[in-house]
Amino acid sequence: xxxxxxxxxxxxxxxxxxxxxxxxxxxxxxxxxxxxxxxxxxxxxxxxxxxxxxxxxxxxxxxxxxxxxxxxxxxxxxxxxxxxxxxxxxxxxxxxxxxxxxxxxxxxxxxxxxxxxxxxxxxxxxxxxxxxxxxxxxxxxxxxxxxxxxxxxxxxxxxxxxxxxxxxxxxxxxxxxxxxxxxxxxxxxxxxxxxxxxxxxxxxxxxxxxxxxxxxxxxxxxxxx
Amino acid sequence: xxxxxxxxxxxxxxxxxxxxxxxxxxxxxxxxxxxxxxxxxxxxxxxxxxxxxxxxxxxxxxxxxxxxxxxxxxxxxxxxxxxxxxxxxxxxxxxxxxxxxxxxxxxxxxxxxxxxxxxxxxxxxxxxxxxxxxxxxxxxxxxxxxxxxxxxxxxxxxxxxxxxxxxxxxxxxxxxxxxxxxxxxxxxxxxxxxxxxxxxxxxxxxxxxxxxxxxxxxxxxxxxxxxxxxxxxxxxxxxxxxxxxxxxxxxxxxxxxxxxxxxxxxxxxxxxxxxxxxxxxxxxxxxxxxxxxxxxxxx
Numbered sequence: 239x240x241x242x243x244x245x246x247x248x249x250x251x252x253x254x255x256x257x258x259x260x261x262x263x264x265x266x267x268x269x270x271x272x273x274x275x276x277x278x279x280x281x282x283x284x285x286x287x288x289x290x291x292x293x294x295x296x297x298x299x300x301x302x303x304x305x306x307x308x309x310x311x312x313x314x315x316x317x318x319x320x321x322x323x324x325x326x327x328x329x330x331x332x333x334x335x336x337x338x339x340x341x342x343x344x345x346x347x348x349x350x351x352x353x354x355x356x357x358x359x360x361x362x363x364x365x366x367x368x369x370x371x372x373x374x375x376x377x378x379x380x381x382x383x384x385x386x387x388x389x390x391x392x393x394x395x396x397x398x399x400x401x402x403x404x405x406x407x408x409x410x411x412x413x414x415x416x417x418x419x420x421x422x423x424x425x426x427x428x429x430x431x432x433x434x435x436x437x438x439x440x441x442x443x444x445x446x447x448x449x450x451x452x453x454x455x456x457x458x459x460x461x462x463x
Numbered sequence: 464x465x466x467x468x469x470x471x472x473x474x475x476x477x478x479x480x481x482x483x484x485x486x487x488x489x490x491x492x493x494x495x496x497x498x499x500x501x502x503x504x505x506x507x508x509x510x511x512x513x514x515x516x517x518x519x520x521x522x523x524x525x526x527x528x529x530x531x532x533x534x535x536x537x538x539x540x541x542x543x544x545x546x547x548x549x550x551x552x553x554x555x556x557x558x559x560x561x562x563x564x565x566x567x568x569x570x571x572x573x574x575x576x577x578x579x580x581x582x583x584x585x586x587x588x589x590x591x592x593x594x595x596x597x598x599x600x601x602x603x604x605x606x607x608x609x610x611x612x613x614x615x616x617x618x619x620x621x622x623x624x625x626x627x628x629x630x631x632x633x634x635x636x637x638x639x640x641x642x643x644x645x646x647x648x649x650x651x652x653x654x655x656x657x658x659x660x661x662x663x664x665x666x667x668x669x670x671x672x673x674x675x676x677x678x679x680x681x682x683x684x685x686x687x688x689x690x691x692x693x694x695x696x697x698x699x700x701x702x703x704x705x706x707x708x709x710x711x712x713x714x715x716x717x718x719x720x721x722x723x724x725x726x727x728x729x730x731x732x733x734x735x736x737x738x739x740x741x742x743x744x745x746x747x748x749x750x751x752x753x754x755x756x757x758x759x760x761x762x
Contacts, residue, residue, distance in 0.1 A: 288674070308759075309678050316676030326671045330485040342483065343677035387675065 239264060240285055240318075240395060240426075245294035247280055254280055256454040258294070262428065264394065267421045267444045269437050270430040271459060272451035278430040279323060281451060282397045285428070286318045287311045316344055319388030321398040325380045327372035334359065334368040337386045344391065355390065362386045362416060378409035385416055395426045402436055410436055418443045483672060484665055484685045490657045491693055497657070498694040498742050499701030501650040505643055505742075506705025506735045512639030513734065514725045519632030523625065530602075532561075532592040536615035544613040545590045551612050552592065557600025564591045589615075650694075650742060651749040658690055658753040673761065683754035687747060694746030698739040706735050 240262040247255040254277045262268065262285075270278050283289040284296050287303045295302045298314045306314060327336045335342075338355055359365050362382040367375060375383060381401055388396055398417060402410035414429075414436060421427045421444055431437065440446055448459040532552065536544045545563055552561035564572075569591060570581055602620060609616040662669070665686075672682050709726045727734060 286674075309680075312673070312676050312678040315674065320674055322674065326667050328483060328485070328668055328671060331482065335482070339483070339671070340675040343672060343675055343681055391676075 239299065241297045243295045245284060245291045245296055247284060247289065248292045253454060258456045260456060262395065262426050264426055265424050266426050267446040268428040269446055269448045270428060270451065271432060271448060274432065276451040278451055279399050282399050282430055286320055286397060287314055316340065316391055317393050317395065319393040319396040321384045321388050321401050323399040323403060325384035329372050332368065333364060333370050333372060333375065333383055336372060337383060337390055339387060340391045358386045358390055378405040381405060381413055385413065389420060396420055398429045400431055401429060402431065402433055411439065414440055481685060481688065484668060484689065490661045494654055494657045494690055494693040495697030497650060497653040498697030498746065501646050502698035502701030502738045502742055503705040505646045505738050506702055506709060508639050508642040508646060509735055510709045510726055512636050513727055513731055515632050515635035515639060519629050519636065522628045522632060528596050530594045530596060530618060530620045532594055533617045533619060534590040534613060534615050535617065538587060541590055544615050548592060548609055548613040548616045551608050552594060555605050557597055558594060559597040560595040562593050564593060647745050651745050654690060654694060654746045654749040655753045658686060658750040661686060662754060662757045679755060679758045682758060683751055686754045687750045690750040691743050691747045695739050695743035698742030702735055702738040
């Protein structure tokens with residue numbers, strides 16, 4: 239479980255996020271909305287320890303990220319799958335190797351997980367692209383590859399930052415469907431997006447809590463969605 | 464045993480970890496070239512150091528085991544005092560051999576200054592006695608006995624020649640070691656620069672690795688192993704060329720003196736063979752330091 243208690247984050251002398259408290263319960267589904275520049279990406283980075291809170295506590299399994307050593311932070315990140323806004327890949331490695339990257343860095347033999355990898359690539363619809371290099375993928379394929387990479391170690395929490403940002407509606411629905419499937423497997427999912435249509439589309443599929451960042455604070459979004 | 468296991472594991476490497484950093488031709492060549500050039504220079508600095516040390520020992524040993532007795536007396540007393548001095552020397556403990564120099568030998572000594580046709584026998588030149596020492600010589604006692612038996616005898620134990628020569632050779636050796644330290648430092652600086660360039664060029668790769676849970680040590684090791692092996696390979700080639708060049712230097716020649724005695728002998732050849740490993744150790748430390756420092760600047 240991930241808990242945030244009175245979290246604030248300041249950068250360059252200004253406070254970007256303030257007094258944020260939240261508990262991500264296992265198996266819950268969250269949307270995080272807010273205007274561009276509101277701090278959605280910063281919020282997600284605080285959750286997976288890429289940034290450290292300047293005040294308050296972000297606790298992953300009960301341990302404050304600020305009290306963690308760098309190794310502990312790395313181990314904590316292995317328990318959280320991240321689909322970043324601009325998915326970066328190691329362009330010299332095949333798609334299959336990129337998806338298996340979390341296994342490599344955690345010392346697990348990607349060869350042993352081959353079946354799992356093949357199933358995962360099939361699940362995200364990238365079996366035909368497994369031997370391709372990342373620059374050869376389309377925007378939607380990149381997002382699906384990033385999602386596969388985020389879940390290959392079977393993390394309990396999946397954070398997706400604008401996962402449908404640069405792809406068409408049909409592909410957005412496909413990505414959403416995959417995230418909903420993961421949630422139904424018991425994973426905690428948080429999607430940061432400014433795409434209200436995506437949130438509305440999800441209502442029929444999953445009971446989601448919608449949060450909004452406005453004026454540096456986190457609020458529960460109203461019924462206007 | 465644990466460290467040996469670690470070293471072997473490091474050299475064998477993790478094929479998975481090695482793949483995560485893309486190959487970068489330019490920094491690879493730069494590191495290998497720098498390591499090779501530094502190993503080549505280190506080979507010569509080491510040869511100079513070893514030769515200077517050998518020279519200091521030889522000068523010290525040769526001059527310390529000999530002394531010269533000079534008989535300065537009127538011509539009619541010269542033979543008498545020489546004989547008296549020889550008797551004293553032969554009966555003194557700690558003297559292995561005492562031999563008066565012949566006219567030819569004395570002429571040869573003076574030839575560089577007066578030419579080879581100097582009529583030594585017609586000039587009031589002192590008689591020199593070449594003395595070889597062994598253990599147990601009481602130089603002060605010998606000086607007093609000679610003063611009593613041959614008043615014109617003066618002992619020269621070569622100390623005023625020996626000291627500056629040995630000191631000069633010692634300084635030369637010290638400078639050679641200092642050169643080796645500077646070479647190692649310059650190589651560390653160059654490897655650090657190359658490693659920093661590689662780390663900057665691969666910042667997106669590092670960000671991806673951190674995001675998927677890679678530890679700093681894992682990320683650093685991918686760079687460290689690569690740079691260490693490049694330095695080892697480059698230094699092995701540079702060191703090999705350096706050793707060949709040292710081996711091809713002219714062999715020892717009395718006329719050439721110190722310059723033709725530059726090089727290694729016997730087991731001394733093992734010394735330059737260690738240069739590639741020292742270069743690898745320097746590259747390992749420099750790259751690890753640079754990589755961990757860069758990673759710490761990333762939150």
